[in-house]
Every structure is written in structure tokens, then in C-alpha cells.
Amino acid sequence: MKTRTCLRVNGTQYEVPPSFSGRRLLDYLRSALGLVGTKEGCGEGDCGACTVLVDGTPMCSCLLLTGVLDGREVTTIEGLPEAFLSQFAAICTEYGAVQCGYCTPGIAVMAAWLRDGGNDMNDEPVSKLFEGNLCRCTGYQQLIEALTALS
């Protein structure tokens, strides 16, 4: 029976303490690694605030058991390139696409995934691609405009 879990987070290799292997990736990132940029919203996979990339694919970290991620590469908001984050912040400011900011890390991770060509269904409109990221402040229009400008 395998008990050790090793994974990379933002380029650094970690061995997961046994006490976290049966907990959610979200808990491991926030409590064990102190990477609190990833937010917990609904905890049920609806809101997308906890979105991270696993081997380059966006997933909800509240629905992943840390122990199953042996050998995988996780990227959180903290691991996105500085240049991208500056550009993302500038565009969000320009379009008024941020208010309380709670959903923003998840949206930034999705935007980085799209920018890196992660989406091969490229006929999908921005509003469809961000269907899994809820925002209760902006009313979405500003977000859609900002994300369209970014892509």
C-alpha cells in the first residue's frame, strides 16, 4: 500500500505529510504550504474560487484529495508569471473587473490557462469558458470585456 505522496507546487517539490493526504488539495495549499491565494468559496465545485492547474489543466482544488496527486504538478495563483499578473491586474483595473477580489485568483488561473493555449475548443466564447467562475460583484459584463481584451 502506497502511503507517500510527492508533488510539485509552483515548481517546488514537496512530500505531503500523512496528515494531509486524506484532505483536500485546497487545505494542503492553504494550511500546510501557506499559499492562501487560492480561496475557498462554496467548497462544492460550483464557484471556481479555488481553481488551480493540475498538470496544466484547470480543476477545483476543493474537489481533489491531496493523496491522489502523487507525481503531479500543481500551479496556483502564486506560481503564475509576474509579467502575466501585472498585465492581468492592469486590464482588470481598466475594465472595472474586480470589486471584492475573492473570485479573482481563480479567474486569473483560468485566464493564464487560456493564454497558454490550454483551450483547444477555440470556438467557445469567453463567457462559456468562464462558466465555472462565479462573481457576485461585477455582474460579469466587465469581466467578460476584460478577459476578451486579455485574450
Place this chain on the structure above:
Amino acid sequence: MVWASQHGEPQQWAWTGGIDEWRLVDISDKQVRIGAAVTLAQAVRFRELRSLISAVIDGAAVVGSVQLRNQATLVGNVCTASPGGDTLPGLYVHDAMVEVVNAAGSRRSVKISEFLCAPGKTNLAPGELVTGLTLCGLAPHEGSTFHRFTQRNALDLAIASVAARVRFESDGQTVAQASLALGAVGPTVLDVADAAALLVGHALEPSRLRQCAALAAESCRPITDHRASQDYRRQLVQTLTMDVVAAAAARARGSIAMTL
């Protein structure tokens, strides 16, 4: 996962997502086998599946969100056994068989209509697991489609949904075979064979289509809840059936054009 996080940390767990056999999609002739670890996103991206099991892929493409489809599996959607599961009506019209194995290693295969018993209930016994699904893919002159109606465009559950599969005779006009399945309007998906049978042996004239849709609406058993009333759901079934049969027929004609 949600259940587990609400009920404390799991003491024991096993990860089945890494089992090679479960991650495979096999296509031999018109038979499609999809392993239990194949995610919805993988199924949707698999181009051959779009033309072989169109109605299932229509459903898989609208479950949850981008993130969820990267994690959730087709078999997971089946085992959740929600009356409104988006892939389920498509699986019915593609005659899905559910492959089950128990702890002793003995295997059985169950028709999807027998596998799904009630909301949230399957016929899995303790110690059994689902290893995959076997589906009957589309033949030439045949098309299938799934449509659903929701209040929001994303992250919403169907108020009603319908899948249709239509095969034409080689004349491209007369319906040779048809099947219809309704979602979210009964305790499980409803196979409305009587309504589909009205189409067989005839051309798809509007009056016949209306007759079929009316019988489908009559046969469903919707409930009233916070999403919609019983009566509204019944009317939706009628409209969706008209649309979905026409869309499946258009795909079948497309496949006629392609095989010529």
C-alpha cells in the same frame, strides 16, 4: 469529495483514476467502450465519439463547468443517478450497458435502465464497482441529439431534457428506427418507446412529430419543485422532443451525405 469533507476526513480511500484499463476508450466497429476513469472533458475532446455517440457527448459538454468536466467522469455521472443527469438520456438511446465487478472479481453487465433505480440509487451491491460502459454507436443514416432546458446557461441542472436517436431507411425519408429518452421528468430517465414508435415507418412530417411529442409529454411523470412546476415541465418535454427529433434527423441526413 463534498460528502467526505462534510463528514470529516476519510479513514481509508483508494484512487481508481490511475488504473490504465479504466482510462481507455475503445472503439470496435460501432461498439464503444468507455472506462470508468475517462473524464467528461476527455470524452468531449475525442472527435470520433462526437459522431458515434452524439447525444451522450451533447450531454457531457454541458455538465457543470470547464473545471468540473476536467475532473468528473462519465461513469461518475451515471453512478450519481440524478434524474436530471445530463449524459443519462443519451446513454439510454445508445443502449448503454454498465460493467460491474465485485470484490471477488466476478463481472456482470447491466442495462442502464436497470442500473438506475431511483434518485441517487443504483443497483450496485456492497463491494461492487463500475469499471466502464459499453455503448452502441451510430450506424450510417443515423443521428442522435440531446437537448436540455435550464434557467442559467452554466452550472445549472436541467428542468427537463430529451435525447433522441433516429435512423432513416436508405431513401433518407422513412424512419427505420427511433428511440427517445426523457430526463428530469421522473424518478429516473424515462424511455418513451411508445412515443418513438409513432415515428417508425413514416416520413418526419410536422403532424407526426407533434403526435410523438404529445405522447412523450403525456408519458412523463414530472414533479413540481423550486425549479419548475409539473405542468411547465410537461410542456417543455413537448417542445424539446420536437426540437431534438428534428436535430437528430438533421444529423442522420448529414451522415447520409457523408456516406454517399
